[in-house]
Amino acid sequence: MSDSSTINASTFGRLVINKIPEVSSKPLDGNKIELVVPASRIRDVVTIIDEEINDALPESVFGVDLENDNYELIYIFWSHNNRLLVQLRVSLQGENPEIESTCDIFPGLEWHEREVREMFGVNITNHPDPRLLLLPDELEGVYPLRKRFQTDQSRLEETGISTPKPRATSGGEDK
């Protein structure tokens, strides 16, 4: 059952900012809203999503490595009744930044958070199951999706493939 009226993007944005002033919003095209959330308020915002949008689908949580130890976590939620996409962006700094887990509110985020921890090294606290998800045990602590992780290309000549072109000309170190 849905609310009497559907929530559109700007209404939802205003609602969140009214409750939590530290959040700022950026509109996207279509019925989508992006909210920039500080790391300490992530649980409050996710709780508001859970309360206001009654059929929120947690699509994913993932990390982005902007270099120099700047990370961003992006949360994406989709609501069918409101045709609304909510994207949360959290900025984190540090070698192993910390953020609270939200998987008790939305269980579907539990494995996404595990993956963020093992791929990026973001420490997600209060997580019920902090094991490695996809990586084998040898790669624990290696954080492969960070830009500073160099893929092992020592045996590339044996394969007969030339060095991969084109390479990104910015972002990450060149080998």
Add this chain to the structure above:
Amino acid sequence: MSPDILEEAMEVWFGPQHVSAHGWATKLTLVGDYVVECDPNAGYFHRSAEKVLEFKNFRQGSLVLERMCMLEAFLAEYPYIAAVEKISEVEVPERAKVMRTIMMELSRLHSIQFWWGQFNAELGFFTMALWPWVDREYTLDAFEELTGSRHTVSYSTPGGVKYDFSDKFMKQLNRAVERFEDRLPKFRDMQMGSPTFRARTENIGLYDVKQGLKWGLSGPPIKACGVPMDLRKDDPDSNLAYDMVDWEVPITENPEHPSQSDALDRMEQRFKEAEVAVEIIKQLIPQIPEGDIIDPKARAKTNRLPEGEAYGRVEGTRGITSLWLKTQDKAQTAYRAKIRGPCIASYYALKDLVPGSKFADFIVIFGSLDPYPGWWDR
């Protein structure tokens, strides 16, 4: 759980080497014939696709995506292309939009035929397993005629499609669709009317739609609960032709457990999806416009992309399949590409759905959610 129950428990790895585990390892704790704990372990299929996408240019990236799930190859490769098209400024010709839509629906049909046969094989019904697979051969013939390969098709590209429909292909397309349409009612009766099948799948794997949404389920597992959640209608893509067709989102409502779905409902749901796919294809075939199949400047525009972020989504056979793309200015490859596959939720849901059921029901629940490890392990 009290300690004395745990003492009689037997741990069984429904492990990576198992006929129906599809490459995932689940640790089941059994007491007698009942599963008391279910611990899914993913990661045996991990191919680091997201890192690979940072080294492929914008026309090669969709090939990586398509290998995530080759059964629905046309649907699998589309999110990347949608994201690239949003950031770059290509214009997709009308003909290409219609062709893409037809092939995507045919791909959905193929994936359902495959799943149908596989699910029956897991249930031990080899007769009903092979009959849909015979029809699948006709679909694959159509794929091969169009692109030269049965599974790894790489058909769409940013700006349009690569191959044009020939007359021979149109004949094979019509043959595949007509044959399936002709045999579906008989197969459906045999499948749904079989009392042993109903005994195996009725009231197995029941969950409520709200619970399913919290887990992240989307697509047929949610539509089988009666909620018409379908990205083709909710978030229509301007580069596809779904708005040219008159169709309804298929849902399954079971009066015995409203807003819940069991394995039988999910099977019925996938039949309906196949029917809708056939309907869309049949309506689109006479409506294919003439024109180019690709934007003439597509190659030039997708060599280097401006800075931007885009989120390309498609309603895959199993649910919402999406790719979030971030590019830096004048880059030739993606800066960050995040693939979100629908099967993450299917596998995660087993943790809460399976305990309490019998060991033999595990495979029924698992199969009815249509798992495919490529989408989560990437």
Add this chain to the structure above:
Amino acid sequence: MGGVMLQFDFFAWLAGIPQWLEGVFYWIWGIIKGVLLWIWAFIQHLWITIFDPINFMFLFRAVLFPGLIFVVMALIWAVWFTRKLWGRIQDRRGPVHLGKYGGLQLFADAIKLIAKESIIPDNAKRWMFRFLPGLLLVIVLLPFCFIPWDFDYWYIADLSVSLVLVFAFLTAVPVIALLAGWVSGSKYSLIGGFRAANNQFAAEIPMIISTIGPALLAGSLSLMGIAQAQQSVWFAALLPINLATFLVAAIASVGIFPFDAPVADSEIIFGWRTEFTGIYFTLTYFAEFAEQMLYSALIVALFLGGPVGLPFLPGAVNFIIKFIITFFFFVLVSSSFQRLRQDQIVHYCWKYLLPLALLNVIIAMLAIVYLPGLAALLPMGGG
């Protein structure tokens, strides 16, 4: 002068040595002759056992037709037939490449499997692991001695309680399955073994009760007697429900679809047969088909009249024609349903099969007493 007077006369002794040697020689010769005569008598006895006309024909029947070679050839034919029939039911062709219509495929498969390396897991109990598949095949092939292929001559043995003996053998088969699952040393095999024992628990009783019907009507417990009692009317016409329940219970007892849970391909990999490879797999695989053949032959003997049939054909040919038709139905029924869960198997067998089987037996008993015309058809008190 003195000394002891020798009792012993040296020269007499010396003169007696040749005689003594002769005696020893004759003694040895007597022993050798005795042994040779004994061996000769043994060879004569063996010769008579094999080549005496009565004995030779018995051996011929026991080894060639309808004995071991015939049964093994029929087994190979049955596997080929099953694969082709499954193929056609599933809209494909089955084996086509080797030999005309794929006839040599079975031989190729058997040779390939025997040539493979047999892997015995560490946790398995080695000697039992090697012994059990062979034992299984032997136990399943033995009851073929008692099947009444023909009335007059072409049968091997006929005991007065052969029905009971056949079922005694068949009851041992799930026990061997349970043992095999246990000695394989893996959890999936164990689960499969337990399920096989569960299948036996569910299906043996309806099956045996279904055979009480024909035994009652024929008045004898021997398969030959039951077949002979059907000269005027087949028991399938009098006991149709028993035929159906016996068929279903037989499918459950063998462990084939839909009662496939002990060997569930997708759940417990291959149940109690998981760890058997190479030659052991061949033996268990053929044992399954031999059991199916045995049940088909039993159905023909118990319900379809055995050798009674078209009068211008010899009895054995009648039997074989009916056997082929019954086997066809066996395979057809088993490929039309999917696998039931283990507790559902027990549920259906105890709730539906058993009462139906009992019902038909009771109706048969009442009919014999109260319908005088019926008793005239049957040889009561004979066999």
